[in-house]
Amino acid sequence: MSANHDGANLLEVRGLTKIFGTLTACNHVDLNIAKGEIHALLGENGAGKSTLVKMLFGSLEPNSGEIFWDGKPVKITSPGVAKKLGIGMVFQHFSLFEALTAAENIALSLNDGSPIGTIAAKARALSYSYGLPLDPESLVGDLSVGERQRIEIIRCLLQTPQLIILDEPTSVLTPQEADKLFETLERLRAEGKSILYISHRLEEVKRICDRATVLRHGKVVGHCNPRQETAASLARMMVGNEVKAVVRAPAEGIETAPALLEIRGLTRKPATPFAIPLKNISLAVRAGEVIGIAGVAGNGQGEFFESVSGEVLQQDAGSVRIRGKDAGALSITGRRLMGAAFVPEERLGHGAAPRMKLSENLLLSRHATDGKAFVSGGMVKNASVYSAAQRIITAMDVRKSAPDPEAAALSGGNLQKFIVGRELDRRPSVMVVNQPTWGVDAGAAAHIRQALIELARSGSAVLVISQDLDELFELSDAIAVMHNGELSQPLPIAEATFEKIGLLMGGAEPGHAEHRMEVA
Amino acid sequence: MRIELVKRPQRSALFSVLSPFIAFALTIVAGGIMFALLGVNPFSAFEIYFVEPISQLWQLHELAIKAAPLILIAVGLSVCYKANIWNIGAEGQFVFGAIFGSIIPVMFPGFEGPLVLPLMLLLGMLGGALYASIPALLKTRFSTNEILTSLMLVYVAQLFLDWMVRGPWRDPQGHGFPQTIQFGDWAVLPQLMPDDGRANWGFVFALVAAVAIWLMMSRMLKGFEVRVLGSSPRAGRFAGFGFNKMVFFCFLLSGALAGLAGISEVSGAIGQLQPVISPGYGFTAIIVAFLGRLNPLGIVAAGLVLALTYLGGEAVQSALGISDKVARVFQGMLLFFVLGCDTLIHYRIRLIGLALTKPNGAAKLDAAPKLEEAR
Numbered sequence: 001m002s003a004n005h006d007g008a009n010l011l012e013v014r015g016l017t018k019i020f021g022t023l024t025a026c027n028h029v030d031l032n033i034a035k036g037e038i039h040a041l042l043g044e045n046g047a048g049k050s051t052l053v054k055m056l057f058g059s060l061e062p063n064s065g066e067i068f069w070d071g072k073p074v075k076i077t078s079p080g081v082a083k084k085l086g087i088g089m090v091f092q093h094f095s096l097f098e099a100l101t102a103a104e105n106i107a108l109s110l111n112d113g114s115p116i117g118t119i120a121a122k123a124r125a126l127s128y129s130y131g132l133p134l135d136p137e138s139l140v141g142d143l144s145v146g147e148r149q150r151i152e153i154i155r156c157l158l159q160t161p162q163l164i165i166l167d168e169p170t171s172v173l174t175p176q177e178a179d180k181l182f183e184t185l186e187r188l189r190a191e192g193k194s195i196l197y198i199s200h201r202l203e204e205v206k207r208i209c210d211r212a213t214v215l216r217h218g219k220v221v222g223h224c225n226p227r228q229e230t231a232a233s234l235a236r237m238m239v240g241n242e243v244k245a246v247v248r249a250p251a252e253g254i255e256t257a258p259a260l261l262e263i264r265g266l267t268r269k270p271a272t273p274f275a276i277p278l279k280n281i282s283l284a285v286r287a288g289e290v291i292g293i294a295g296v297a298g299n300g301q302g303e304f305f306e307s308v309s310g311e312v313l314q315q316d317a318g319s320v321r322i323r324g325k326d327a328g329a330l331s332i333t334g335r336r337l338m339g340a341a342f343v344p345e346e347r348l349g350h351g352a353a354p355r356m357k358l359s360e361n362l363l364l365s366r367h368a369t370d371g372k373a374f375v376s377g378g379m380v381k382n383a384s385v386y387s388a389a390q391r392i393i394t395a396m397d398v399r400k401s402a403p404d405p406e407a408a409a410l411s412g413g414n415l416q417k418f419i420v421g422r423e424l425d426r427r428p429s430v431m432v433v434n435q436p437t438w439g440v441d442a443g444a445a446a447h448i449r450q451a452l453i454e455l456a457r458s459g460s461a462v463l464v465i466s467q468d469l470d471e472l473f474e475l476s477d478a479i480a481v482m483h484n485g486e487l488s489q490p491l492p493i494a495e496a497t498f499e500k501i502g503l504l505m506g507g508a509e510p511g512h513a514e515h516r517m518e519v520a
Numbered sequence: 521m522r523i524e525l526v527k528r529p530q531r532s533a534l535f536s537v538l539s540p541f542i543a544f545a546l547t548i549v550a551g552g553i554m555f556a557l558l559g560v561n562p563f564s565a566f567e568i569y570f571v572e573p574i575s576q577l578w579q580l581h582e583l584a585i586k587a588a589p590l591i592l593i594a595v596g597l598s599v600c601y602k603a604n605i606w607n608i609g610a611e612g613q614f615v616f617g618a619i620f621g622s623i624i625p626v627m628f629p630g631f632e633g634p635l636v637l638p639l640m641l642l643l644g645m646l647g648g649a650l651y652a653s654i655p656a657l658l659k660t661r662f663s664t665n666e667i668l669t670s671l672m673l674v675y676v677a678q679l680f681l682d683w684m685v686r687g688p689w690r691d692p693q694g695h696g697f698p699q700t701i702q703f704g705d706w707a708v709l710p711q712l713m714p715d716d717g718r719a720n721w722g723f724v725f726a727l728v729a730a731v732a733i734w735l736m737m738s739r740m741l742k743g744f745e746v747r748v749l750g751s752s753p754r755a756g757r758f759a760g761f762g763f764n765k766m767v768f769f770c771f772l773l774s775g776a777l778a779g780l781a782g783i784s785e786v787s788g789a790i791g792q793l794q795p796v797i798s799p800g801y802g803f804t805a806i807i808v809a810f811l812g813r814l815n816p817l818g819i820v821a822a823g824l825v826l827a828l829t830y831l832g833g834e835a836v837q838s839a840l841g842i843s844d845k846v847a848r849v850f851q852g853m854l855l856f857f858v859l860g861c862d863t864l865i866h867y868r869i870r871l872i873g874l875a876l877t878k879p880n881g882a883a884k885l886d887a888a889p890k891l892e893e894a895r
Contacts, residue, residue: 021528
């Protein structure tokens with residue numbers, strides 16, 4: 001690399017454009033990153049952040065535009081090129097082999113032939129010096145998500161990068177783990193390294209970032225100093241207009257209401273060596289209330305959802321009860337017929353078949369519950385399915401380009417509105433939602449959250465699993481925390497704080513957390 | 521230089537419809553080259569291959585005889601393939617249908633009456649379905665690959681038939697020929713229009729099956745289930761559709777149809793069991809299924825085209841002295857071009873220059889301007 005000029009731009013991007021078919025994911029994006037700064041890249045999901053970063057890291061090729069590194073024009077044609085330049089990246093979704101140790105994973109990506117012992121020693125030294133303790137001999141499969149992220153960060157730092165790109169790093173961390181990460185980032189900045197920090201969490205951007213570039217619909221809509229902005233003004237820049245706040249009327253008479261969904265001592269052995277076992281989970285969701293389940297990703301939420309929905313059956317029929325009757329031995333169809341509705345985390349390929357029309361996707365979850373309306377003598381009544389789909393599209397304000405498009409043709413937020421609307425349309429008495437607004441823009445998210453609250457207030461039991469604490473605090477009447485396959489007692493929302501929930505997410509004993517709060 | 525397939529953002533609806541025709545045209549061009557290399561005038565060869573075999577009424581009957589098993593088998597396979605389940609063993613299910621259906625005329629030749637034929641057809645379907653249930657069971661119980669097991673079971677079935685007609689079921693008065701006794705009158709599938717040609721009720725079965733499966737796939741919940749599980753299995757599980765049940769449904773359905781084709785062929789066109797009862801209908805039906813775009817109505821048309829390749833192969837053999845393996849070559853080319861066209865509908869080809877893929881060339885910073893020129 002050429003000589004360092006203090007304060008000069010390390011990376012300069014001019015007019016970078018990436019087109020996918022008819023979608024311009026990045027439209028003449030300009031971006032400057034100075035040496036020794038933490039630069040935030042802000043934007044809603046689908047604003048083009050990931051596309052931009054992938055071009056900087058060489059995994060996507062831009063259609064046009066220029067990139068300058070240390071003032072020189074460069075073409076970043078592959079991640080290998082990016083690494084040689086001195087760009088390191090920590091991905092949102094980790095690329096680690098679970099059956100290998102941390103050191104082996106690091107050795108695989110370094111690929112320089114140095115013996116594993118040397119790498120392990122280096123990794124250990126580096127991890128302690130940055131306050132990210134890591135045991136290089138441990139199997140990745142045994143590590144928590146936060147620890148796995150440390151491997152990714154250490155792996156990135158071992159290549160002594162000048163620029164480190166972090167994609168939504170705190171989405172998998174407890175608030176306390178995030179604090180630790182921020183300390184590390186500040187250390188790196190002090191050493192003169194630059195960091196490109198991608199997030200949609202405004203508070204943390206305000207806290208650690210020096211400058212921010214805001215993207216909306218693939219275009220740069222502004223640069224700012226986040227410390228001089230408020231969360232609301234940043235949100236306005238990201239979204240383009242004011243976001244309607246969600247209103248949660250106080251729930252009344254919940255204590256005496258019947259429990260519509262009961263989980264009693266739900267236990268599940270791991271189906272694969274890396275699945276999380278569920279340990280004696282008990283929970284009751286009463287008519288009229290929203291219960292939130294918080295937790296860092298990969299602590300058994302997916303396994304829990306599958307068990308409650310009936311995609312996986314229980315041996316003990318009484319471990320899942322719907323409206324007072326045992327449902328543990330019933331399939332998902334049987335549970336739906338008892339009045340339950342489910343929205344899974346993955347939209348494409350789980351909640352909806354991507355290559356099928358919206359009307360067909362309506363049939364997907366309702367062919368049995370609305371058997372009379374939609375099916376007669378084995379034949380599908382296409383006209384009534386179509387009109388029901390249109391009713392949902394109107395009720396949920398689903399934006400689309402054709403009257404009955406394929407699910408994959410919709411944006412994530414609009415498809416999620418349809419999938420949630422498909423279940424709400426049935427007026428289910430029990431609704432279980434995993435990640436209701438993951439990857440959904442703020443406007444659509446507010447719409448979905450409001451609809452879930454209204455469903456509860458009309459007398460249904462609503463269970464929301466989410467990794468987004470802001471969302472849970474907005475929605476829930478009580479929050480329970482899932483950690484390593486165990487579920488804590490739900491804390492009433494009036495008693496819950498970010499810190500209490502955060503400690504539980506990190507695995508603190510419930511009683512211990514309570515105690516510490518009282519002392520503090 | 522490197523060739524890469526890049527997924528197209530949208531599939532062209534026009535070319536999806538055109539692709540079988542383009543594939544057919546390409547097959548004709550490549551076939552013409554092949555005839556020229558064999559020293560035959562391609563134009564007269566094509567006339568003998570594609571036109572003469574269907575120029576008289578009785579020949580159309582022969583076409584229907586060849587098309588019937590192809591269509592019957594292919595509509596069953598189309599359901600499997602839509603569900604992403606790969607039954608490659610229809611040839612074996614065809615053979616087992618023929619063996620099961622022949623139990624009555626071979627072992628109980630004294631049993632006569634109008635019940636004989638329906639029972640034979642039902643037994644034929646049962647035989648095909650039972651034989652197809654083996655790969656289904658192996659797949660659902662042990663996660664074996666159904667492509668391998670169903671294919672290997674074809675050879676088991678063929679050898680079993682060979683043993684049956686040489687051993688236990690050989691006609692005692694047959695002068696030692698490896699064949700069963702001739703079926704009695706009640707056991708023969710009647711001809712449709714005996715005055716014009718030999719075509720039998722097998723062709724009607726094929727058409728009825730095609731329309732029924734088309735109705736199921738496009739209008740019924742069961743067809744929806746097949747399509748959902750085929751395109752996104754996890755969404756299918758979320759819908760409450762069981763994958764293992766679907767594996768059995770597809771194998772039993774396609775096996776039964778292949779078995780029906782088998783017993784129809786033996787009872788209608790051959791009249792007895794012999795060591796070889798099929799010129800590879802079960803395999804050619806795979807081509808028919810894809811050429812018909814896995815649509816049962818398209819499969820009827822595709823079945824007729826492929827039946828013509830059989831007749832044409834026989835015609836060029838007798839008229840020009842060219843091996844009837846030509847028919848296999850035509851079938852192979854057709855499948856190749858159909859799959860090729862389908863791939864290009866979903867993907868486009870991108871050529872990537874050598875310079876860009878060299879590990880070091882691209883990495884050096886000062887090489888960047890040269891790269892620009894290289895493009």
